[in-house]
Amino acid sequence: MFNKILIANRGEIACRVAATAYRMGVKSVAVYSEADANAKHVAVCDEAVPIGPPPAKESYLRGDKIIEVALAAGAQAIHPGYGFLSENEDFAQACAKAGLAFIGPPASAIRAMGSKSAAKALMEKANVPLVPGYHGDNQDADFLREQADKIGYPVLLKASAGGGGKGMRIVEKSEDFKAALESCKREAINSFGDDKVLVEKYLTRPRHIEIQVFADTHGNCVYLFERDCSVQRRHQKVLEEAPAPGMTEERRRAMGEAAVAAAKAVGYVGAGTVEFIANQDGSFYFMEMNTRLQVEHPVTEMITGLDLVEWQLRVAAGEPLPKKQEELAIHGHALEARVYAENPEKGFLPSIGTLRHARTPHAVAFELGAGAMAGTPSTVRIDSGVREGDAISPFYDPMIAKLIVWGRDRDEALAHMSQALSEYQIVGLASNIAFLKRLVESKPFATCDLDTGLIERHQTELFPPAQPATKHVLALAAASLLASESAGVASDPWAGTSGWRMNGALQRRLDYADETNNYAVTISYRKTGWSFQVGDAASDLSLIQRDGKDLVIKLGGETVRGTVVRDGELFHVFTGGAHVALTYNDPLAHAGQAEAEGGRLTAPMPGKIVAILVEKGKAVEKGAPLLIMEAMKMEHTIAAPASGVVDELLYAVGDQVAEGAQLLAFTHK
Structure with missing residues (x-):
């Protein structure tokens, strides 16, 4: 086994690899850009070395610099994580040339699977099922349209070197083919420097199912079952789960064996994922192979009890696979939600800023390893590369965390995920937490009516109009403000905030607003507590308990619990599993300002x-x-x-x- 490894990545995957290395007694070296000098992955590794300016091409994509750092630090291996250099054939070769183990597949396997068309040709020879289509070298527009006409519409045009949803066009009829081809080629050359495309039959309600495979240098190769990644937006995964709903043992075995055949066809070593597109009738076709660890690997770990990063390190060190196929089994059900800094209501526009408040659901460290399934697995696991106070920068992927839950069956896992999302609190930037909760609780997802178009097909349900703030939300915001004003001033009679008046009670108006309405809250001070009024309805309001940002209030005869986080003029109220942001119009803060800046x-x-x-x-x-x-x-x-x-x-x-x-x-x- 290695004594020290360098982790050529950042964020949650770098933290994840460092945690496994620590458990195995292997030291880890982090590299970081100037933007990541105070990042979590820098803190959790044994050593950390600066690698360059914030842009990835000047830091995390500098393979020569990373190898130089690894050699200087005395590392014997490099773990590339995913993204950046993880599927870079040249980097894998350079590692081998420098005498460093590349914790991933051989360069030849990366090369074989790097081109979609070449990979499909290999899979055809290995008898792996393929979507009907043309994957050859002839790129003449008339010839390609003839192929599309033979396949039958709709067809999908895909950039051969593509990924991430770029260089893809759906063509519904023959007369639209050439215009779509030109557009596809333009995007492909701009994104990948290669305008070669392939043409495939477009499946109208496909599911995206992938098989986790693992191979060693001793000729062993196994599949660690499947993951369903059908729920996507813009061809990017949103929710993943294992095992796939509705999967029969017969189809699981057929897909697993096809995935192993695909891995063996390219002499694969290490962790990889063979991705299939599946019809609703159960038929499936090879789509591509990702020659690295996947973002969604934790759901496989949760249902098998295995640490896939540990397997990666052992295989890269020349050890055989820890288990044979007949020793592997599925236990329970797992879901993963990708928590992103983004605004789903605005086309999933990325959000950038500082995590001013980050409260995660209660999670227990998930003990992975050979004996992990002896007891009941932990319910909630969180893989994250950021902490409260950290910034989401414009230079890298805006992922905040991966929220993973386990249940004895899918219904239990769904309940755990819904509860965990209710407890997740983010302030300082937009997040997709509320959207994820609606998605998990939606009827199509709950009833396994899954395909890659689920989100687009259920826009109305998943993107409902904003609702006015409830009286509970307004009362929590008001109680938080009033409690903050009275904190620490009891000893100064001139600074008292009791609202005492000689000839009557103080009445005060608090103005709040959200994206739907303006709210005028009238507060009347009493000897104990206040009177709270919105519109014509008035209720007694009292503060029962306050613990930092957490409040328990009594509103009329109701006890209301919540968390209120003030961020400047915004009051973020978390209660009943919902998050509402209210703007508070502080008359003192705005005294003397013009009505509007305007310019x-x-x-x-x-x-x-x-x-x-x-x-x-x-x-x-x-x-x-x-x-x-x-x-x-x-x-x-x-x-x-x-x-x-x-x-x-x-x-x-x-x-x-x-x-x-x-x-x-x-x-x-």
């Missing part, structure tokens, strides 16, 4: 200016695009909030801007 347009997130679409002095109409920012590999257009005139441009193309920075001066008409 400011600010950056919604940190990023880079990539295009300026207007000139100084130009008149524009409401909604007109003004400039384009790039953040987290996505472009975001800043539009005019009203008709007006651009007075001044404050940044140039290529400039980096901070969140909240004024981008230009603007006068409304």
Whole structure:
């Protein structure tokens, strides 16, 4: 076994690998960019070495620099995690040349599976089922359309070197084929530097099922069952589970054996995932092979009790697989939800900022290893690379955590996931927690009506209109404010906040607002507690208990519990499994300010200016695009909030801007 490994990654996967290495008595070395100097993965590893500036191409993608650091630190192996260099054939070869074990497959296997068309040709020879289609080298537009006509519409055009949903087009009829092909090729060449495409039959309600495989250098190869990853948005996975609902033992064995055949066909070693597209009737076809550990590997660990990272280290060190196929079994059901800093209601726009408050569900460390299934597994597991106070930057994936739950069956796992999402609290940036809760509790997901179009098909249910704040939410916000004002001033009579008046009770108005309404809350001070009124309804309000951000109040005859986090003028109220953000209009804080600034347009997130679409002095109409920012590999257009005139441009193309920075001066008409 190795004495020391270098982890050529960041975030939760780097923390995950470091934890297993520590348990095995193996020291770990972290690398980090300037943006990650205070990151969690830097803190949990035994050593940490700076690797370069924030952009990944100048840090985490610098294979030469990473190998140099590994050799200087005395590491014997490099774990690439996933993403970055994990499927880079050149990096795997460079590691071997430097005498370092690459904790992954041989470069030849990465190369064989790197091209979708070449991989499908290999799988055809290995008798692995393929979606009907054309995967050859002839890229003539007329020839490709002839192939599509033979296959039958709808067809799917896919970039041969593609991934992540880029370079894909669905074509419904023959006359649309050439225009879609041109668009697909343009995106493919821009994204991957290769415009070669393949044509496949498009399955209308497919499921995405993948098989975890593991192979060693002694000729052994096993499958560790399946994961259902059908719930996706923009071809990106949202929820994963194991085992796949509705899977028969016969089909599980057939898919597992096909996956092993695929791995053996390329001389695979280590952890890999063979992905299949499956019809509702149970038929399945090879899609691609990911030559690395997957983001969703924890659900496989939860149902098998095995530590897949430990298996990776042992196999890379030349040991045989710890178990044979007949020794592997499924125990219970597991779900994984990817908690992202993003806004689902705004097209899943990434969110950037600081985790000002991060409270996770109660989780118990999930003990993985040979004896893990002797008892009952832990219910909740959280894999995360960030902590409260950390920032989600524009340079990397906006994942906050992976929330994984286990149950004795799927219904129990669903209940655990719903409860865990109810307890998860994030303040400081947008998150998809509320969306995930709606998704898990939705009828199609609960009843296993699964396919890759589930989210798009159920937009109305999954994206309901915002609801007005309840009186419980408003009462918690008011009680938190009043309790904060009275804290620590009892000894100063001039600073007292009891509301005492000589000839009557103090009445006070608190103004709150959310995206649906404005709320006027009238508070009347009493000897003990307050009177709370919204509209015509008044109730007695008293604070029973306050423990930091957690409150217990009595509103009329009801006891209400919740958590209130104040972030500037925003009061974030968590109660009853819901999260409501209220803006508090503090009259003292805004005294002397103009009614509206009007002339400011600010950056919604940190990023880079990539295009300026207007000139100084130009008149524009409401909604007109003004400039384009790039953040987290996505472009975001800043539009005019009203008709007006651009007075001044404050940044140039290529400039980096901070969140909240004024981008230009603007006068409304």
